[in-house]
Amino acid sequence: MQDFSYQRPAALTAAIEAFEQAEDGRFLAGGQTLLPVMKHRLATPSDLIDLAGISDLEGISIAGSALSIGAMTTHARVASAAEVHDAIPALAKLAGCIGDPHVRNRGTLGGSIANNDPAADYPAAVAGLNATVYTDRRRIAGDDFFTGFFETALEEGELITRVEFPVAAAACYQKFDDPASGYAVVGVFVSRGSQGVRVAVTGATPCVFRMRDLEAALNRKFTPETVSGFCVPEEECNDDLHATAAYRSHLVGVMATRAVAAITDGEM
Amino acid sequence: MAKKQTVSFTLNGTQVDVVVEPRELLIHSLREKLQHTGPHIGCETSHCGACTVDIDGMSVKSCTVLTVQCQDAEVLTIEGFEQGGELHALQEGFTQEHGLQCGYCTPGMITRAYRLLKENPSPSEEEIRYWMAGNLCRCTGYQNIVKAVQYAANKLSSASA
Numbered sequence: 001m002q003d004f005s006y007q008r009p010a011a012l013t014a015a016i017e018a019f020e021q022a023e024d025g026r027f028l029a030g031g032q033t034l035l036p037v038m039k040h041r042l043a044t045p046s047d048l049i050d051l052a053g054i055s056d057l058e059g060i061s062i063a064g065s066a067l068s069i070g071a072m073t074t075h076a077r078v079a080s081a082a083e084v085h086d087a088i089p090a091l092a093k094l095a096g097c098i099g100d101p102h103v104r105n106r107g108t109l110g111g112s113i114a115n116n117d118p119a120a121d122y123p124a125a126v127a128g129l130n131a132t133v134y135t136d137r138r139r140i141a142g143d144d145f146f147t148g149f150f151e152t153a154l155e156e157g158e159l160i161t162r163v164e165f166p167v168a169a170a171a172c173y174q175k176f177d178d179p180a181s182g183y184a185v186v187g188v189f190v191s192r193g194s195q196g197v198r199v200a201v202t203g204a205t206p207c208v209f210r211m212r213d214l215e216a217a218l219n220r221k222f223t224p225e226t227v228s229g230f231c232v233p234e235e236e237c238n239d240d241l242h243a244t245a246a247y248r249s250h251l252v253g254v255m256a257t258r259a260v261a262a263i264t265d266g267e268m
Numbered sequence: 269m270a271k272k273q274t275v276s277f278t279l280n281g282t283q284v285d286v287v288v289e290p291r292e293l294l295i296h297s298l299r300e301k302l303q304h305t306g307p308h309i310g311c312e313t314s315h316c317g318a319c320t321v322d323i324d325g326m327s328v329k330s331c332t333v334l335t336v337q338c339q340d341a342e343v344l345t346i347e348g349f350e351q352g353g354e355l356h357a358l359q360e361g362f363t364q365e366h367g368l369q370c371g372y373c374t375p376g377m378i379t380r381a382y383r384l385l386k387e388n389p390s391p392s393e394e395e396i397r398y399w400m401a402g403n404l405c406r407c408t409g410y411q412n413i414v415k416a417v418q419y420a421a422n423k424l425s426s427a428s429a
């Protein structure tokens with residue numbers, strides 16, 4: 001790992017200030033992506049600004065009809081929190097199937113969505129539940145947050161503080177995971193709420209996206225059979241050592257069908 | 269070069285200070301500076317769990333934690349398990365049930381299983397497999413690791429009953 005300076009501010013304003021003063025600063029959350037990336041020297045920041053000392057960034061609460069989760073809240077905490085199980089059980093299940101227990105003990109919601117790995121799980125929930133991302137300077141709609149391959153709407157030095165997930169009437173996340181890492185070969189998040197149906201797909205293509213044509217069809221008729229007429233073309237799918245594009249294209253339909261079936265059967 | 273920092277934490281109940289560059293990984297401080305060579309390096313890429321230690325009551329991969337992140341932490345490694353010459357129930361279980369072959373994964377396995385049994389004193393086989401998923405073993409096929417954890421669970425629950 002290349003040399004860097006480390007600091008652990010106790011307040012948000014101090015973290016922002018530290019970033020501005022650094023030559024090439026990076027925020028450190030759980031380090032479960034950033035440290036492996038730095039070992040490979042794919043990132044060589046001059047300064048790491050550890051967010052672990054800022055207690056305001058951690059925690060789970062109900063805010064009206066939404067569930068608010070702090071950026072530094074770990075996957076393990078989201079997976080086990082009673083508030084999440086009560087409000088959005090699909091989100092607790094999603095957090096509980098990320099990686100393994102060790103990764104969940106340190107990995108965070110903010111780090112996961114800031115990184116926007118094409119095979120990450122949380123982006124599917126943010127897009128699939130129409131969540132709102134709050135930062136140190138503004139709020140960003142879930143639909144506008146993920147902009148491309150490892151790309152987000154975050155500006156230089158912009159810090160995610162929390163994410164608000166509206167409580168949907170029903171939701172389900174189905175993923176076909178890579179047996180070695182747990183990452184999604186394909187994951188489909190389906191929700192059904194007052195604003196209609198949402199279908200978000202992760203793992204299949206370079207960036208999470210919504211299947212709007214399928215959403216419209218499911219709004220008319222919410223059955224597993226409805227899914228069969230829709231697919232993500234093979235040409236748009238990722239092709240790598242984990243799965244071929246054809247396989248991923250096929251899996252999108254399988255996972256979407258399972259998610260819709262689980263919701264109609266009431267077993268989320 | 270970034271300035272070295274002194275980091276203080278508790279290691280198996282003893283207060284330790286270690287002087288590190290910010291980029292030093294906890295596994296390296298433990299093995300090279302603090303002579304705790306129980307936690308092993310299997311992959312150094314966050315996948316195998318051979319480097320598992322317990323930090324503030326949570327299992328973590330010490331190859332994916334910086335030592336500077338451990339200021340004031342409570343760290344537990346395999347070296348902390350034997351008490352007064354007596355093996356911990358998990359160490360006994362791995363011996364009795366042949367839970368190891370080469371033994372490379374074993375310190376991580378036991379350290380992880382310790383936290384699992386604290387959180388769930390009588391896990392089912394399925395629960396053991398789910399909660400031990402961060403620890404890989406290339407020898408045993410896991411069957412006897414599950415049995416070893418069950419052995420320890422039984423022994424610990426009958427001791428506390």
Ligand SMILES: Cc1cc2nc3c(=O)[nH]c(=O)nc-3n(C[C@H](O)[C@H](O)[C@H](O)COP(=O)(O)OP(=O)(O)OC[C@H]3O[C@@H](n4cnc5c(N)ncnc54)[C@H](O)[C@@H]3O)c2cc1C
Pocket residue numbers: 026027028029030031032033034035036051071072097098099100103106107108109110111112113114115119120121122158159160161181182183184314315
């Ligand atoms: C073995 C293994 C298996 C995994 N399996 C899965 C899986 O199945 N599914 C899955 O989704 N993920 C998986 N992950 C990734 C894991 O979920 C990470 O926790 C996640 O990618 C984010 O890491 P982190 O929270 O530790 O953030 P870090 O690694 O600390 O940071 C990641 C990036 O986000 C930035 N960042 C962090 N916090 C903020 C913030 N608040 N505001 C702005 N920027 C910020 C950092 O600067 C950095 O660029 C796996 C990781 C490992 C090592």
Ligand code: FES
Pocket residue numbers: 308309310311312313314315316317318319320329330331332
């Ligand atoms: S050495 Fe740390 S996970 Fe393999």
Ligand code: FES
Pocket residue numbers: 367368369370371372373374404405406407408
């Ligand atoms: S006993 Fe050899 S790796 Fe587990």
